[in-house]
Amino acid sequence: MKKTSSRTQGSRYYPKRYDFDPAARNAILDEGLVCHVSFTIDNQPFIIPTGYCRVDETLYLHGSVGSHFFMEMAKGIPVCVAVTHLDGLVLARSVFNHSMNYRSVVAFGKTRLVESDEERWLAAERFTEHVIPGRWADARQPSKSDMKKTLFIAVQMEESSVKFRAHGVGDDAEDMGLEVWAGVLPLKQVPQAPETDETGVKGIPVPDYVMNFKRG
Amino acid sequence: MKKTSSRTQGSRYYPKRYDFDPAARNAILDEGLVCHVSFTIDNQPFIIPTGYCRVDETLYLHGSVGSHFFMEMAKGIPVCVAVTHLDGLVLARSVFNHSMNYRSVVAFGKTRLVESDEERWLAAERFTEHVIPGRWADARQPSKSDMKKTLFIAVQMEESSVKFRAHGVGDDAEDMGLEVWAGVLPLKQVPQAPETDETGVKGIPVPDYVMNFKRG
Numbered sequence: 109m110k111k112t113s114s115r116t117q118g119s120r121y122y123p124k125r126y127d128f129d130p131a132a133r134n135a136i137l138d139e140g141l142v143c144h145v146s147f148t149i150d151n152q153p154f155i156i157p158t159g160y161c162r163v164d165e166t167l168y169l170h171g172s173v174g175s176h177f178f179m180e181m182a183k184g185i186p187v188c189v190a191v192t193h194l195d196g197l198v199l200a201r202s203v204f205n206h207s208m209n210y211r212s213v214v215a216f217g218k219t220r221l222v223e224s225d226e227e228r229w230l231a232a233e234r235f236t237e238h239v240i241p242g243r244w245a246d247a248r249q250p251s252k253s254d255m256k257k258t259l260f261i262a263v264q265m266e267e268s269s270v271k272f273r274a275h276g277v278g279d280d281a282e283d284m285g286l287e288v289w290a291g292v293l294p295l296k297q298v299p300q301a302p303e304t305d306e307t308g309v310k311g312i313p314v315p316d317y318v319m320n321f322k323r324g
Numbered sequence: 325m326k327k328t329s330s331r332t333q334g335s336r337y338y339p340k341r342y343d344f345d346p347a348a349r350n351a352i353l354d355e356g357l358v359c360h361v362s363f364t365i366d367n368q369p370f371i372i373p374t375g376y377c378r379v380d381e382t383l384y385l386h387g388s389v390g391s392h393f394f395m396e397m398a399k400g401i402p403v404c405v406a407v408t409h410l411d412g413l414v415l416a417r418s419v420f421n422h423s424m425n426y427r428s429v430v431a432f433g434k435t436r437l438v439e440s441d442e443e444r445w446l447a448a449e450r451f452t453e454h455v456i457p458g459r460w461a462d463a464r465q466p467s468k469s470d471m472k473k474t475l476f477i478a479v480q481m482e483e484s485s486v487k488f489r490a491h492g493v494g495d496d497a498e499d500m501g502l503e504v505w506a507g508v509l510p511l512k513q514v515p516q517a518p519e520t521d522e523t524g525v526k527g528i529p530v531p532d533y534v535m536n537f538k539r540g
Contacts, residue, residue, distance in 0.1 A: 141511075142410050142426070146362035146369040153362040153369055157408040157428050192373040194358050194513070199534065201524065203452050203463045204470035210358070212373050236419050240509075247419045247504050254420035277521040288463050289528045290521040293456075293537060295357075297410070300510035305493040308417065312505045318415065321509060 133270045136213045137162045139324045140191040141239060145169065147187045147219075149180065160189070161231070161238030167215065168222070168231040169261045178259045181219040187263055189215045193324070195274065196294040201283040207273060209292065215268035222260035231260045242317030297323065349486045352429045353378045355540045356407040357455060361385065361479075363403045363435075365396065376405070377447070377454035383431065384438070384447040385477045394475045397435040403479055405431045409540070411490065412510040417499040423489060425508065431484035438476035447476045458533030513539065 143160045146153055156177050160167050167189055171178035181187070191213045198207040222228050232255070236244045250258075277290045299321050302314050359376045362369055372393050376383050383405055387394035397403065407429045414423040438444050448471070452460045466474075493506045515537050518530050 141413075141424070142408055144360040144362075144371055144373075144406055144408070146360075146371045146404065148364045148367055148369045151364055151367070152402055152432075153364045153404045155360055155362045155371070155404045155406040155430055157360075157406055157426070159424060186368055188362065188369045188371045190360055190371040190373055192358055192360070196516075197357075197456060197537075199456065199459065199463070201464055202466075202470070203448065203460065204466050204474070206452065206455070206459075206463070208357070208375065208455075210373070214371055216368075232419065236422065239422070240413060240415065243415065243422075244419065247415070247422070248417055248499055248502055250418070250420050254418070258420070276519070277523075279521075279524070283464055284524045286464055287525050287528060289531050289534065290524060291530070291534075292519045292521075293534055294516035294519065295513055296516055297511055298514040300412075300512055303492070303508045303510065305495075305506040305508075307493075308495070308500045308506060309503050312503060314507070315505050318505065318507075318509055321413075 128270065133213050133268055134162065136193065136211045136270060137167070137191055138238070139193060141323070143167070143189050143191045145187050145189050147180065147185050159235065159239065161235045163230065163234050165265050167217075167263045167265065168235060169263065170231065170235060170258050171261075173257055173259050175259070178261060181261045182221040182259060184219055184221070186216070186218050189217070189263060194295055196292045198273070198277055198292050199290055200277045201279045201286045201288040201290045205277070205279050205283070207278070209273050209275070209294075211270070211272040211274070213268055213270050215263070215265040217263040217266045220262045220264070222262050227262075228255060228260050231262070232258070240317060240321060242315065246315060246317075344486065349429050349484055350378065352409065352427045352486060353383070353407055354454070355409060357539070359383070360406045361403050362406075363396065363401050375451065375455065377451045379446065379450050381481050383433075383479045383481065384451060385479065386447065386451060386474050387477070389473055389475050391475070394477060397477045398437040398475060400435055400437070402432070402434050405433070405479060410511055412508045414489070414493055414508050415506055416493045417495045417502045417504040417506045421493070421495050421499070423494070425489050425491070425510075427486070427488040427490070429484055429486050431479070431481040433479040433482045436478045436480070438478050443478075444471060444476050447478070448474070456533060456537060458531065462531060462533075
């Protein structure tokens with residue numbers, strides 16, 4: 109992971125808001141469920157939100173063989189991938205010092221169509237286990253026909269940066285006497301009660317890995 | 325809002341997953357707190373996660389006058405802006421039919437530096453009220469010096485699309501007899517208990533608009 113390119117340096121370098129430790133980056137990536145992938149066609153930027161998983165320095169994406177965007181990525185194009193967790197609203201005494209607590213990764217790389225059966229299978233398994241650990245062994249694993257309908261794209265992270273804010277209110281000294289409530293309102297992605305699909309075999313209990321699902 | 329360009333049509337047109345109703349788009353945008361903005365420099369795509377607000381057909385972003393990315397956007401460049409809500413994990417009997425419930429907007433437009441004092445003030449107010457309605461009237465509003473340090477960027481949405489999935493498990497008929505639990509695990513962004521900043525004036529109660537904060 110390079111550290112110093114203008115792609116990832118940040119123009120206003122707040123040391124406490126950047127982290128180039130791969131472990132910090134991986135923790136953010138491994139907690140996320142959706143990434144945003146951006147790429148360029150004829151100088152027009154595009155974004156797609158999509159699922160992903162990380163294996164070492166590679167992010168895997170997958171999509172339908174009929175997807176225009178995935179066919180574009182199959183050509184091998186530069187992309188930028190972002191994963192962002194919003195952790196809270198920072199409500200300062202002054203509007204100007206309002207902020208958000210967040211953790212984000214922005215990674216740069218080139219797409220590669222995954223062609224070998226072994227790597228495609230690895231990507232399918234890791235993807236499933238990334239989203240909800242325990243599911244791969246429990247659900248019906250992909251058939252040859254399922255795999256034929258799916259494109260897997262690998263993005264090796266050539267460069268990436270981690271940015272975060274994880275502290276309290278930062279008001280200016282002259283605002284500290286204001287009679288305005290200030291603080292942080294934390295936000296958290298919380299699983300709700302599972303909704304069982306009642307159309308198949310009856311009486312199958314909700315698995316522990318669903319009941320106990322949590323991220324972060 | 326144009327409907328038919330290749331930018332927003334979707335290559336595999338699932339009618340039930342697209343919605344070109346401006347009200348559906350606005351509901352998703354108005355619920356979101358963070359967007360991802362993508363743009364291109366020398367054919368390299370970039371993404372930044374950032375706050376935003378919507379006023380009619382315009383999205384407003386703001387950043388520091390020292391920010392490289394905001395200075396780039398001040399030039400007037402094509403951008404793609406995405407807002408995504410993840411609503412749940414769809415756990416089918418087969419791995420292949422796993423999915424996510426989500427709502428997303430992808431909007432295309434060109435950036436414009438906001439120059440008039442009136443529009444800059446409007447953007448500041450709407451931004452604050454977008455994040456947490458009630459805050460603008462309560463907090464110390466921006467001074468001239470605060471405003472000088474801030475760039476406001478407008479993106480008029482020339483074109484946009486809404487994509488969503490909001491239904492249950494879609495397994496193939498031949499998988500319906502499998503003894504695998506299937507269903508949806510809903511996910512929700514939930515505010516946690518507010519954390520009061522104790523360094524200023526004591527005894528200010530947490531405002532109702534903080535206690536009762538909710539989105540969607």
